[in-house]
Amino acid sequence: MKKxxxxxxxxxxxxxxxxxxxxxxxxxxxxxxxxxxxxxLEDGNRPKLIxxxxxxxxxxxxxxxxxxxISGFYRNIPVIVLSAAHDLEEQVxxxxxxxDAYIHKPFNxxxxxxxxxxxxxxxxxxxxN
Numbered sequence: 001m002k003k004x005x006x007x008x009x010x011x012x013x014x015x016x017x018x019x020x021x022x023x024x025x026x027x028x029x030x031x032x033x034x035x036x037x038x039x040x041l042e043d044g045n046r047p048k049l050i051x052x053x054x055x056x057x058x059x060x061x062x063x064x065x066x067x068x069x070i071s072g073f074y075r076n077i078p079v080i081v082l083s084a085a086h087d088l089e090e091q092v093x094x095x096x097x098x099x100d101a102y103i104h105k106p107f108n109x110x111x112x113x114x115x116x117x118x119x120x121x122x123x124x125x126x127x128x129n
Contacts, residue, residue, distance in 0.1 A: 002027040003120065006047035008037040008064060009082070010056040014105070018051065018082075021109045022116075033057060034064030041074055049100075049119055051112075054083040054091060062095065069097035078119035082107060 004027040007018050015030040022028055029047065031037035033056050041047075050068065054061035061081065068074045084105040085091055092102045100119035103112055 003048040004029060004045075005116070006031065006037060006040070006045075006050045008032075008034060008050065008052040008056070008061065010053065014053070014082075021112070025113075026116075034059030034061060034067075037064055038067055041068070046074070047077060048123065049078045049080065049116060051080045051082050051116075054081055054085050054088070062091070065095070065099070066097065076123070078123045080112075080115055080119060082112070 002025065005022060007015060007028060007030045009015055009018075010032050012032070015032065019028045019030060029040065029045070031040060034052075035058050037052070038059070052061045052065055061083070065079055065081070068077065068079065078100040080100055081088070081092065081102040082105060083102070088102060088104055092099060100122070101115035103115060
């Protein structure tokens with residue numbers, strides 16, 4: 001059975017690209033904002049990993065990730081930020097929670113897949129302990 005990845009981004013072309021790149025290995029769920037993504041989680045869904053943009057309307061990526069990380073149910077789900085923010089390193093450094101990786105857009109699919117594999121490996125190890 002494929003592991004489920006939740007991808008949250010308001011850019012339809014990014015959602016399509018990520019689905020294309022990752023769908024052979026993973027079950028992909030896409031949401032175009034943090035509100036829809038969090039509602040999906042609250043419906044009882046639990047992905048193995050979340051990939052989120054930071055810059056989105058309504059409920060931005062940082063707010064979405066913060067709500068995931070302070071939740072007792074979701075806080076251990078690995079999170080990778082995929083963003084075009086010009087100050088991405090600074091934003092990540094100022095976050096009060098740990099991210100598993102952050103990657104600049106435009107991105108190299110090989111780098112993204114490597115970050116996913118590494119985060120899932122750590123998650124699977126901690127899930128089995």
